[in-house]
Amino acid sequence: MLLAAPRFALPETVGEALSALAERPDAVVVAGGTEVMPDLLWRVRTAAGFVSLRRVGALRGTSRDGDELVVGAGTPVAALVDAEAGALAAAARSLGTPLVRTEATIGGNVVSALPYRNMLPALLALDARLELTSDTGRRTVAFDGFTTAPGVTRLGEGELLTAVRLPTRPCFSDYVKIGRRNAQYVATVSAAVVSRNGAVRLAFGNAGPVPLRSDAVDVVATALLDGRAGPDDLRAAVADAVDPPEDTVASAAYRRHALGVLATRLVVRAQVDAGLGS
Known part of the structure; x- marks a missing residue:
């Protein structure tokens, strides 16, 4: 109607x-x-x-499609706090207050395209895909590269984001952020990790103008996971890969250091999960 x-x-x-x-x-x-x-x-x-879109019921809820979890773009963040993917659940839990999580949607977080939004590093680390629908049909694109600048996406004219698709292959994943306080404040920096079959994939928020990941960082993170590299190696790789903003909340130098700390913390957690650390 x-x-x-x-x-x-x-x-x-x-x-x-x-x-x-x-x-x-x-x-x-x-x-x-x-x-x-x-x-x-x-x-x-x-x-x-x-x-x-509040009354469009087809945009709310989750379902399975083969080996993918399909999350409707209108699904409230509150519905994801116990999601199967640890990184997605952790990012959801850290977003705002319970009231905000009840109203905020995963699609709104994605389309906002702001580098400090909680859900974005988790989706990037999890290798999410986005379902975009228009009058001419439906297309699916990688979340990696969907955001092209702060507040700017590859969403076409007349298109709606209708779903987020996440692989359900077994893995360890987690998300952490640093902010002035836990509730009602955006991330100063954030990071997410996925560890699957001995390989690590990291993603970062507020580390540049768009959600950011780096093949070079993942190589060092994977080496740290199995003991072939040390924490200092990963922190150096992260420092080289990121280009964080400088503002009244934090300096670029602080963000660069904090991102390296978060990356190391996440890989250590992946080590423990895999039985490789303590």
Whole structure:
């Protein structure tokens, strides 16, 4: 159902949402509103109208599709705090307060495309894929590379993010962040790890203009996992790979150091999980 009000649409299906977006190309898509409403209140963005996804039930919930976990883009972050993937669950638990987690959605976190958003390093480490739907069909793209600049994605005109797909192959994964406080504050820096079959994949938040990972860092992290490298080697590799911002919250030097500490901490946890450390 579409409301008659010209500046607001409240669709109940994905098809209705796409039609509403086509009729209102300048409208802001909103689900939980935790990204959009503060921006409007702080006047850092304006809105010519809204397409609300709150009633689109097909965008909420999780399911299995072969060896992938499919998470609807409108699924509240609160529904992911006990997710099978440890990194996803840890990132969800560290996002805001219980009230914020109840309203915030995984899709909103992804499409915000801001480097300090909690869920992004977890999705990058987990090698997530994104399901994008438009009037012409559906395409699936890697999350790696989806964000091209702060607040900018490869989402096409008239497209909606409808689902996040995560591999369900056995692995160890975790997420950690540093912030001024645990609740209601974005990550100063964050990191996520996946360890599978003796190989390590790390990803970082607020380590550059977009969620960041590095093949060179993963090589050293894998060597640290099995004892062929030391913590100093990993911290040096991370320092070379990242390009963190400098602002009133923290200096670039502090963020670079903290990212190396988080990376080492995560690999040590992976060691313990694999029975290689203590």
